[in-house]
Amino acid sequence: MALVEKLYDAIVDGEAATAREAVNEELAKGVDPIALITGSMIPAMDDVGQLYQDEQYFVPELMLSGRAMKAAMEPLRPLLAVSGVKPAGTVIAGAVKGDLHDIGKNLVISMLEGAGFKVIDLGTDVKPEKFVAAIREHNPQIVCMTALLTVTMMSMKTTIAAIEAAGLRDLVKILVGGAPLNDRFAREIGADGFGETATDAVTLARQMVVASAHAN
Ligand code: B12
Numbered sequence: 001m002a003l004v005e006k007l008y009d010a011i012v013d014g015e016a017a018t019a020r021e022a023v024n025e026e027l028a029k030g031v032d033p034i035a036l037i038t039g040s041m042i043p044a045m046d047d048v049g050q051l052y053q054d055e056q057y058f059v060p061e062l063m064l065s066g067r068a069m070k071a072a073m074e075p076l077r078p079l080l081a082v083s084g085v086k087p088a089g090t091v092i093a094g095a096v097k098g099d100l101h102d103i104g105k106n107l108v109i110s111m112l113e114g115a116g117f118k119v120i121d122l123g124t125d126v127k128p129e130k131f132v133a134a135i136r137e138h139n140p141q142i143v144c145m146t147a148l149l150t151v152t153m154m155s156m157k158t159t160i161a162a163i164e165a166a167g168l169r170d171l172v173k174i175l176v177g178g179a180p181l182n183d184r185f186a187r188e189i190g191a192d193g194f195g196e197t198a199t200d201a202v203t204l205a206r207q208m209v210v211a212s213a214h215a216n
Helices: 003-010 017-030 035-052 059-073 103-114 128-138 148-163 183-188 198-215
Strands: 090-096 117-128 142-146 172-178 193-195
Touching: 003 035, 003 059, 017 035, 017 059, 017 172, 035 059, 035 103, 059 103, 090 103, 090 128, 090 148, 103 117, 103 142, 103 198, 128 142, 128 148, 142 148, 142 198, 148 172, 148 193, 172 198, 183 193, 193 198
Parallel strands: 090 117, 090 142, 142 172, 172 193
Antiparallel strands: none
C-alpha cells in the first residue's frame, strides 16, 4: 500500500486532528484499515523514532506524535474488531513494569480483537503481580507482554518468574514483543514466542490456541 502523505505527515508532525481526518478521508474512499496502519502509520512512528535518535526530536515531539498515532487509531479500532462470534481465545496484554509505551501494545490488541480474541488490556507499567492476578481472574490461554526500552526488557523475565512462582506457568502461553526484542532474548527469558509485528501476534496466538486445545 502506498504511503498516504497527509496521514504520515500528520503523525510525524504530531497533529492529532489532521491524522484522524486523514484516516476518515481514506476510509471514505474504501481503503483497507490495515493498509493504512502498515503503509503509513507505523512507518511514520519509525521515522519519529529516528528523528529522536538523531536528536532532531525530543520527548515533547515524541508525545505529540504518539497522541497523533492514537487519534488516527480511533476510527480504525471498531473496524478491526469483530463482534457477535465466540471468542477465538482469551488474551491478557500489557506493557511491562517501568514501560509507558503503549502504541504497539494497542495495535496488537486491535489486531487480536480483529481476529476474534477477547483481550483484557492491563495497560502500561504493569507489575508482575498484576499479570499474575489477571491470569487468576480471567483464565487466559495467552499472555502478551510489550517492552520498548532496553531497561524494561528484564521486567519480562521477572514477570515470567512471578507467573512460574504462582504455579500458573503451565496454564498460559507467553508471547513477547517490542522493538528492542528478538527471538533469542524471548527464548532466554523462557517466553513461548516472539513476534516482530502485531500481525505476528495474531499468527502466534492462533497457533498457540490450537496447540493448547490439542494438549487438553
Ligand atoms: C512514541 C514513543 C514514546 C512516547 C510513547 C507514547 C505512547 N503512548 O506509547 C513517549 C513520549 C511517552 C516516550 C517516552 C520515552 N521514550 Co520512547 N519512543 C517512542 C517511539 C518514537 C515510538 C514507539 C512506538 O510507538 N512505535 C510504533 C509501534 C507501532 O511499534 P512497537 O511499539 O515496536 O510495536 C510493534 C512491534 O514491536 C510489535 N509488538 C509490540 N508489542 C508486542 C507484543 C507482542 C506479544 C507481539 C507479538 C508483538 C508486539 O507490534 C507492534 C506493531 O507492529 C520509539 C522509537 C521507535 N521507533 O520505536 C521511542 C523509544 C522506544 N523511546 C525511547 C526512550 C529513551 C524513551 C524515554 C526514556 C525518553 C525520556 N528520556 O523520557 C521515555 C520512557 C518512558 C517509559 N518509562 O516508558 C527509546 C528507547 C531506547 C532504548 N534502547 O531503551 C526509543 C527507541 C527512541 C530512540 N530511538 O532512542 N516514547
